[in-house]
Amino acid sequence: MTLEFRDILLRQDDFQLTADLTVPQGRHAVIGASGSGKSTLLALVAGFLAPTKGRLIWDGQDITDMTPGQRPVSILFQHHNLFPHLTVKQNVGMGLRPNLRLDRDQQRRVMQVLDHVGLSGTQDRRPAALSGGQQSRVALARVLLRARPLLLLDEPFAALGPALKSEMLTLLAQVASDTTVLMVTHDPADARAFAPDTLLVEDGAVHAPRPTGPLLDDPPPGLRAYLG
Numbered sequence: 001m002t003l004e005f006r007d008i009l010l011r012q013d014d015f016q017l018t019a020d021l022t023v024p025q026g027r028h029a030v031i032g033a034s035g036s037g038k039s040t041l042l043a044l045v046a047g048f049l050a051p052t053k054g055r056l057i058w059d060g061q062d063i064t065d066m067t068p069g070q071r072p073v074s075i076l077f078q079h080h081n082l083f084p085h086l087t088v089k090q091n092v093g094m095g096l097r098p099n100l101r102l103d104r105d106q107q108r109r110v111m112q113v114l115d116h117v118g119l120s121g122t123q124d125r126r127p128a129a130l131s132g133g134q135q136s137r138v139a140l141a142r143v144l145l146r147a148r149p150l151l152l153l154d155e156p157f158a159a160l161g162p163a164l165k166s167e168m169l170t171l172l173a174q175v176a177s178d179t180t181v182l183m184v185t186h187d188p189a190d191a192r193a194f195a196p197d198t199l200l201v202e203d204g205a206v207h208a209p210r211p212t213g214p215l216l217d218d219p220p221p222g223l224r225a226y227l228g
């Protein structure tokens with residue numbers, strides 16, 4: 001299933017984002033200098049911002065006019081927005097039914113996904129009683145349970161140390177194998193480890209995906225300056 005940006009233009013005051021490219025199924029990093037438009041790109045796909053011009057096509061279907069809730073998208077941002085007063089089980093269950101009236105089968109699926117991300121046994125704790133890495137797993141479990149085919153990540157594990165971050169990226173790559181992923185990252189090592197291909201965003205222009213290794217080995221001047 002592919003995501004097509006057809007001649008997209010999105011204006012925000014004096015900034016404009018342009019995109020005319022196809023993203024095939026698989027894991028993609030989104031890289032670019034600060035202010036180049038990475039978060040704007042994700043907001044466009046999520047449906048939080050509407051393009052001034054152009055169409056967004058998912059799996060052959062025009063999703064440009066769909067609300068965020070109608071889109072085939074799940075989102076994992078840096079601040080995971082776990083609810084402090086709810087247990088792990090309830091935080092994850094929100095991904096299925098926001099009113100938390102889960103039937104037996106849905107409860108079983110919650111336990112299954114907790115097991116999948118290595119959180120069995122923590123289901124009755126509240127987020128404050130978990131480590132940072134465990135909290136990230138809860139957020140990931142919630143996203144997985146929604147099982148939308150397009151996953152948007154904005155620096156999802158930036159708050160974790162390098163070892164935990166790499167562990168989470170490995171886990172994500174395993175569990176999101178049938179998903180198309182766009183992951184904004186400032187860390188070239190994350191892009192290399194997680195994403196075979198990368199979308200470069202330069203001054204509001206989104207480029208078509210290119211193999212991550214060669215792009216980072218020989219970056220264009222703007223990206224080179226940013227990566228240092």
Ligand SMILES: Nc1ncnc2c1ncn2[C@@H]1O[C@H](COP(=O)(O)OP(=O)(O)OP(=O)(O)O)[C@@H](O)[C@H]1O
Pocket residue numbers: 012013014015032033034035036037038039040041
């Ligand atoms: N609500 C807004 N209204 C007007 N302009 C905005 C708004 N939000 C962001 N911008 C501008 O849009 C441009 C792109 O911002 P965006 O957040 O997409 O960049 P980014 O690549 O994600 O940056 P960073 O890496 O620093 O997070 C910036 O020039 C920013 O100033």
